[in-house]
Amino acid sequence: MYRLTSISKNRGVFNSILNYQRRSISYTLPAIPALDNLKISKGEYKGLLSNKAVNELWFERGGKIVEDLNKLLERKSITAPADLNELITLTFNKPDLQDIYTQASSLHNLQFAFESIRPNEDPEAQASVKVCDVDDLLKAPSIAESFPNEPTDPELIDWITSSFGSISEFRTLLLNSANSIKGDGMVWLVAQAAYSESTLKRNYLGSNNQQEFKYSNLAVMNTYNAGIVDDSLRSGQITKLKQQKEAKIASLRKKIEEKKSSAADGAVSTLEEEGMLSTLESDAANQNDFTLGTLEEAEAATLFSDRKLLPLLAIDASMRNYLIDYGIFGKQQYLENLWNCIDWDVVLQRAPTRFKKSFEMD
Amino acid sequence: MFRRQANIARKVFLSAKRSIHEVPSLKNEDIFSKNGIEGLYSPKGFKLAWSDYQKYLTTNLTLQTNGTENELRSAYQILLHTAKQTTEQHTFHFASQAHNNHLFFQQLDDKSRASNTRPSRFLMERLADQDITSMEALRDRLLTESDSFTGQGWLFLVELPDKSLKFLRCENDGTPYYYGKNQSLDLNGGIDEASYDKLNELNQKAANREKDFTLPILAINAWSPAYIEDYGVTGRSKYLENVWSCINWDVVNKRLFQL
Numbered sequence: 343m344y345r346l347t348s349i350s351k352n353r354g355v356f357n358s359i360l361n362y363q364r365r366s367i368s369y370t371l372p373a374i375p376a377l378d379n380l381k382i383s384k385g386e387y388k389g390l391l392s393n394k395a396v397n398e399l400w401f402e403r404g405g406k407i408v409e410d411l412n413k414l415l416e417r418k419s420i421t422a423p424a425d426l427n428e429l430i431t432l433t434f435n436k437p438d439l440q441d442i443y444t445q446a447s448s449l450h451n452l453q454f455a456f457e458s459i460r461p462n463e464d465p466e467a468q469a470s471v472k473v474c475d476v477d478d479l480l481k482a483p484s485i486a487e488s489f490p491n492e493p494t495d496p497e498l499i500d501w502i503t504s505s506f507g508s509i510s511e512f513r514t515l516l517l518n519s520a521n522s523i524k525g526d527g528m529v530w531l532v533a534q535a536a537y538s539e540s541t542l543k544r545n546y547l548g549s550n551n552q553q554e555f556k557y558s559n560l561a562v563m564n565t566y567n568a569g570i571v572d573d574s575l576r577s578g579q580i581t582k583l584k585q586q587k588e589a590k591i592a593s594l595r596k597k598i599e600e601k602k603s604s605a606a607d608g609a610v611s612t613l614e615e616e617g618m619l620s621t622l623e624s625d626a627a628n629q630n631d632f633t634l635g636t637l638e639e640a641e642a643a644t645l646f647s648d649r650k651l652l653p654l655l656a657i658d659a660s661m662r663n664y665l666i667d668y669g670i671f672g673k674q675q676y677l678e679n680l681w682n683c684i685d686w687d688v689v690l691q692r693a694p695t696r697f698k699k700s701f702e703m704d
Numbered sequence: 705m706f707r708r709q710a711n712i713a714r715k716v717f718l719s720a721k722r723s724i725h726e727v728p729s730l731k732n733e734d735i736f737s738k739n740g741i742e743g744l745y746s747p748k749g750f751k752l753a754w755s756d757y758q759k760y761l762t763t764n765l766t767l768q769t770n771g772t773e774n775e776l777r778s779a780y781q782i783l784l785h786t787a788k789q790t791t792e793q794h795t796f797h798f799a800s801q802a803h804n805n806h807l808f809f810q811q812l813d814d815k816s817r818a819s820n821t822r823p824s825r826f827l828m829e830r831l832a833d834q835d836i837t838s839m840e841a842l843r844d845r846l847l848t849e850s851d852s853f854t855g856q857g858w859l860f861l862v863e864l865p866d867k868s869l870k871f872l873r874c875e876n877d878g879t880p881y882y883y884g885k886n887q888s889l890d891l892n893g894g895i896d897e898a899s900y901d902k903l904n905e906l907n908q909k910a911a912n913r914e915k916d917f918t919l920p921i922l923a924i925n926a927w928s929p930a931y932i933e934d935y936g937v938t939g940r941s942k943y944l945e946n947v948w949s950c951i952n953w954d955v956v957n958k959r960l961f962q963l
Contacts, residue, residue: 398937406938437896444854444893476759479767524797525876526855567855567875569892583900637903661856661928662937670752670760670929 367422368412371404372453376460389462390471390676390683395666403662404452411445418442426450430570435579444568451528451568455656459683462491470679474672481674489513493686501696505560515562517677520659527566529657533557533694535650555650556697563651571653580641594619654692655684723776725762725769727755728806732813743815744943744950749934754809757929761802768795779803787885800879804858807923808930813952821953827960830869847944849873850924854890861922867961872918880920884910921959922951 376387377400386392391399415422418439422429426446433443492509493499499509506512520529536558565571598616657680664676730736737755740747765782769775774782774795783799786792812818823831823842836842849871850859858874872880878887883906889899924947931943 403937433893435894437894437899440893440896447892448854476763479760479763522794525857565892567890567892579895580900580903583895583897586897637900637907662932665752665928665932666937670756 367424368415369408369422369426369449371401371408374400374453374456377401377456386468386471387461389464389467390459390679391663392471392667395663398666399663400452400456404449407445407449407452411442411449414442414445434570447568447570450570451565451656452658454653455528455658458655458657458685458688459680460685460688462679462682464490464682467679467682470675471667472672472675473667473669474675475669476671478671478675486510489681491682491684491686493689495686495690497696498686498690498693501560501693506562512562513681516657517674517681519562519564520657520677521673523564523566523659525566526660526662527564527569529659530563530565530571530653531655531689532561532563532571532651532653534559534561535652536697537649555652555694557652557694558697560654561651571651578641581638584638591619652692652694655689722770725765725779725802727758727762730754730809735814741812741814741950743818744812744934744946746934749931752933753925753930754805758802758805758809761798761805765795765798765802768798779806783879784881787879787882796885797877800877800885801927804877804879804923805925807920808858808925811922811952811955812947812950815950818950818952821951823953824957824960826962827869827953827957830867830960833868834870843948845871846924846948847941850926850944851941853926854892856927858926859924860920861956862918862920863961865917869921872920880918881916883914883916883918919959922956 377396379385380387380393380396381401384393387396420439420442423432426449429446430443430450433439433446436443487508487510489510492513493502502509502512506515516529516531523529534557535555537556563571598619657677659673659677661673664672668676736745736750737747740750745753762779765779769777769782772795774785777785779799779802783796783803786796786799789796813821823839828837831837831842836845846859846861850857853873853875856876858878858880860872860874860880862870862872862880864870872886873888874880875887875890879885889902891899924944926940926944928937931939935943
């Protein structure tokens with residue numbers, strides 16, 4: 343999926359002398375034919391973006407992300423895996439690699455969003471790519487029940503209908519979720535696994551591949567900045583940090599007791615450790631507050647119940663996407679045009695086999 | 705008798721006041737909208753970053769607050785009232801952004817005029833406590849901090865109740881006035897111990913119902929509308945360099961507490 347430039351140095355003689363054993367992998371901007379063609383033809387992305395916008399959003403921004411990513415990888419001399427998804431999985435819960443994670447997932451999200459859409463060939467569509475003004479904020483929302491570019495595959499329609507009620511309800515939810523993102527972010531249509539990952543692990547002992555997951559439900563979710571959809575592996579960090587702190591306290595306490603028991607041999611000062619212990623303990627005690635929930639509770643509450651989520655469709659709701667062609671008042675128009683550009687064939691390809699539960703278990 | 709009724713009617717009319725949020729006028733706004741801000745914005749760039757964006761924010765703020773308890777409040781009051789309310793965050797967004805953007809544009813001026821102003825000695829003395837001893841150091845700090853956002857954000861130089869100064873990063877629509885809505889952390893990706901401690905500290909402050917008396921004295925806008933027109937999607941660094949040279953320090957100096 344990602345083109346890879348792999349420069350293997352001619353090892354051998356130099357190896358022993360220079361200790362030069364580096365295989366440098368650098369990422370390049372992925373090829374998306376629809377966009378690459380526009381660069382040559384200088385045409386617009388029909389029904390959605392001008393040529394200038396495509397150039398800035400994909401070639402310049404994408405190029406910059408790739409460049410920054412490669413620089414970071416080189417600086418930290420990290421041998422990156424060939425697959426960008428693997429790089430994200432490797433970095434998403436490591437605080438010291440957060441800058442790499444950020445660039446990698448930004449690139450992934452950008453590519454995923456552009457691969458979810460195709461130009462809208464409707465000759466009238468181009469007229470709707472225009473700068474909006476303040477009055478467009480006051481427009482009454484449409485109450486239509488059917489819209490252009492609805493999915494046509496009967497199974498997909500059935501799945502969407504049973505998950506959201508109807509296609510138009512799904513469309514409203516998708517676009518309103520996008521509208522509610524004020525900073526940078528994406529809206530995703532995801533397939534949600536029927537059982538949580540921990541349940542699966544318990545039952546199938548480590549068999550953790552895609553085939554094992556049964557996807558029963560579709561859902562709409564938002565991610566912000568460089569957030570990724572499948573967050574379940576990342577979550578639990580806060581709880582882990584708390585456990586680390588508790589372990590620290592326990593080991594300090596043990597140390598003090600050991601010193602005290604050996605104090606008979608000589609005057610060993612335990613003051614320093616006791617000071618550290620009391621500050622750590624006061625921190626820990628603070629977390630047992632009944633009026634305001636703890637961080638761990640907050641984390642547990644926002645988890646997607648550690649269920650595997652598979653992204654099917656992404657919509658980029660960040661301001662930069664519409665500012666160039668639609669102006670500051672044009673988000674709604676941009677989103678409506680974006681709906682008309684959704685490539686349902688791609689969504690269908692990404693969709694897993696639907697799993698129908700015969701009864702609800704959890 | 706008729707007169708009395710008319711009086712009552714007038715009283716009713718007067719008490720049923722409504723307020724509409726308008727784009728505040730800036731000093732030199734006429735020149736700015738005709739020529740842009742020299743050294744920073746073209747007229748089109750200024751229009752998007754100020755006239756249009758502020759219009760967007762204030763119109764939305766009016767729509768959000770119409771018929772609510774916030775109807776008669778100023779943007780600043782609204783942001784304070786809504787900061788803690790989880791269901792009022794759309795309103796908070798528009799209030800906080802309108803306030804921050806106004807704060808930002810008040811301190812901008814043409815490069816030729818801005819270059820005649822300097823941070824006051826008093827301000828530099830306060831900054832020296834933060835290991836910022838020269839203009840170059842201040843510039844470096846300001847530019848690195850404001851260019852480090854993954855997404856949108858604001859960088860503030862704030863004055864704390866003990867009159868010391870500090871840099872405050874606010875992601876997205878964060879506000880410097882209330883610690884619970886500073887939004888200084890981005891919790892995507894790995895979470896380190898410092899962020900965890902910071903979160904606990906915020907939790908503790910909120911549990912103790914601590915008040916926040918922080919005041920911003922300098923605001924830097926790192927949102928897309930502030931630079932996309934003149935500098936492009938990837939032009940934030942260049943834009944921030946230019947912002948530095950267009951800060952009218954006289955305005956900033958006056959915001960600092962003085963005896």
